Every structure is written in C-alpha cells, then in structure tokens.
Amino acid sequence: MPTSYHHGNLRAALLAAARERLATADETALSLRELAQHVGVSVNASYRHFANKEALLTQIAADGFGELRQHMLARLQSQPRADATQRLHLAGEAYIAFAQRAPGLFRLMFSQKGRFESDEAFRAASGAAFGVLVELAAELRGEPLDAPGAMKLAMGAWSLVHGYATFVLEGYLAALPEAMRLDPAELVQMLRLP
Amino acid sequence: MPTSYHHGNLRAALLAAARERLATADETALSLRELAQHVGVSVNASYRHFANKEALLTQIAADGFGELRQHMLARLQSQPRADATQRLHLAGEAYIAFAQRAPGLFRLMFSQKGRFESDEAFRAASGAAFGVLVELAAELRGEPLDAPGAMKLAMGAWSLVHGYATFVLEGYLAALPEAMRLDPAELVQMLRLP
Numbered sequence: 236m237p238t239s240y241h242h243g244n245l246r247a248a249l250l251a252a253a254r255e256r257l258a259t260a261d262e263t264a265l266s267l268r269e270l271a272q273h274v275g276v277s278v279n280a281s282y283r284h285f286a287n288k289e290a291l292l293t294q295i296a297a298d299g300f301g302e303l304r305q306h307m308l309a310r311l312q313s314q315p316r317a318d319a320t321q322r323l324h325l326a327g328e329a330y331i332a333f334a335q336r337a338p339g340l341f342r343l344m345f346s347q348k349g350r351f352e353s354d355e356a357f358r359a360a361s362g363a364a365f366g367v368l369v370e371l372a373a374e375l376r377g378e379p380l381d382a383p384g385a386m387k388l389a390m391g392a393w394s395l396v397h398g399y400a401t402f403v404l405e406g407y408l409a410a411l412p413e414a415m416r417l418d419p420a421e422l423v424q425m426l427r428l429p
Numbered sequence: 430m431p432t433s434y435h436h437g438n439l440r441a442a443l444l445a446a447a448r449e450r451l452a453t454a455d456e457t458a459l460s461l462r463e464l465a466q467h468v469g470v471s472v473n474a475s476y477r478h479f480a481n482k483e484a485l486l487t488q489i490a491a492d493g494f495g496e497l498r499q500h501m502l503a504r505l506q507s508q509p510r511a512d513a514t515q516r517l518h519l520a521g522e523a524y525i526a527f528a529q530r531a532p533g534l535f536r537l538m539f540s541q542k543g544r545f546e547s548d549e550a551f552r553a554a555s556g557a558a559f560g561v562l563v564e565l566a567a568e569l570r571g572e573p574l575d576a577p578g579a580m581k582l583a584m585g586a587w588s589l590v591h592g593y594a595t596f597v598l599e600g601y602l603a604a605l606p607e608a609m610r611l612d613p614a615e616l617v618q619m620l621r622l623p
Binding site for chain 1: 584589603608609621
C-alpha cells in the first residue's frame, strides 16, 4: 500500500476507494477517515482534496453522470445504422443497464431534494447526460435542441426509463413471474414517438 | 392534550402525529419517543402499538398505498364518461398529484431495497394500488387481468408516472423555463397505447 501520493493520485485513489465501497454498501457506510485509512494516508491528507464527505460524494455523483452519458453514447456508436427511433430506444436501454450495473452510484446521483444542485460541475454533468436524450429527441422530431417539443419528449423518455430503473433496482419486479415482467427493450417501445 | 387513550385511539394518534411530521420533515427526524411525548403518553405506552420506529413506518407506508389507490379510484369516479384510454391517463395524473401532495410519504412508500416487502399488509396494499393500473390496462387491451400484455402495459404506465413524479419531487424540473416543462397531462399522452 503506498504511503505517499502525488496530488492528483491521492484524489483519484480516494474516489476509487469510495466507488468500491459504494458498489456493495450504502453511502452512510462511507467515512472520509476510513477511506483515508484504506488508501494509507492520514485523514488530514484527504482534507486537502475533499473538505468533507459531502464534497467527495458530490464529485462521485458528477462523475456518475459523465459515465452515464458515455455509456449512452457508446451504445449509440455500437449501432451506427440505427434510425432515430431506434437510437432513442438504445439510449433508454443503456440508461437502464447503467442503473443495474451500478445501483449504489445511481441512487447517489439521484439523491433527494437537489442535494448536489448547487455544485456547478454536478449541474454541468447531469445536464450533459440529459442532453444526450434531448439531442436524440430533437433529431427524431426534426427540431432544434431548444424546441419545447424536443425537450418534452426527452423528459418523457427519461421519466419512463428512470421509473423502470427504480423498480428494477428496488426489487419491485423480482416478485413477478418471468413471463409477466416487462424487459427494457419492451419498455422503450412504449414511448409514443412522432 | 389527552393523557389517556383507548387502545385504537393511541395507535391512530401516533400514526397521525408521525404523518404530520413527515409532511415537513424527513423520516430520520422521527422518533417513537418524541411522538409519544407529542401525543402525551410514555414511550412504553407507544410500544404496545409499535415495537419500534420501523414498525410504525411500515404501517404508514402501507396506509400510503391504500390512499394512493383511493386517490386514483376517486379520480376515475369523477369522470364517469371517460373511455379506457382516458381512464388510464386519469389514473396516471392522479398518481403524480398524489406524489406532489405528499412527497415525504411518497418517498417513504418507495423506500430502497424492498425495505417493507416482508410485511404482508404492506405487500397487499402496494399490490392493490398497482392493481388499479393493471385493471385499467386489461380493460384497455380487452384482456384478462393476468395476461402478460396487461401486466406489462401497467408496468410501463407506472414507470412513466413514477419517474416523472420523482423528477418533480426532487426539483429536477424546477430549473427549466415553464414553456419547456412537460406537464402531467402531456406526460401520460406519451404512453403508446393499443
């Protein structure tokens, strides 16, 4: 275990250690002191990068939106011949897959009552992720990005996949027999598109 | 403030006091001790009705699903001439209105990781609320209640309104200019129906 870090490395190591914990535990189980111990530095050294646990979680949530955006874009790139309707469907499926792969991170990103909204980097990252759906909706409707119709369609698509992702994550679908369960590919077809 | 209660009254009084707190505060702010104090009894008296705070919250969450069901049914009854499509839309709008009127209760009802699922009364109440949408979906598709298509359509409808309700509650739509915001009546129209 390293006992000294270059500036950027320690920051990255703390974030990575926190992400690792979040994969199996709830955020309440995280402490900056324990993370510092885990990466082999004093808690004071960790304070040089994150003033407190909330600052660390804000960064993780912002990074999460960056990854969600990349995850959707990668899915779109993997299907270069998809038409506009299929592209919106693919992005929606990617959204659900992201939530399923990283439930702790996903819950943190959508923390209650605009918890991280005062952070500029967080707002930029969540806006850019939403922007993927807005672009696809605009493409589908043949409208500019700032047209109300494109924005509303993107919001509808986001609502649909977000609600579904929540049910999957919180185990609401697990009680149903397999044949009754709506799968992500069926879900995205339920959006009425122009 | 009463200092003695009949059995059922104290139970109801504790539930009412807890609901009142949840209207403005998070559940972490609740304690059985403080609720007992508020209604004027000892914490031991409150234990005769609820073994602990979690038991009280489980009952509140189950009651919440009962109210959600009633709220959707009342909306349907208020529009007796609505056709099957409109009825599903009305139930969806009622779902969103319920979440907006009682955000603390709504968050509690959808607590993470099946928190209350081991409670039979909770499962029955949440199942009955979901059942309203399943019935409407079956009516719309002209299928029996246990047909996979009806169940899946109900799940899609629930996902759509649940995701949207979450965004409204957590302030994600507040940042958008009014003209860009999808309203509940527009949202429910986005479901592709048979």
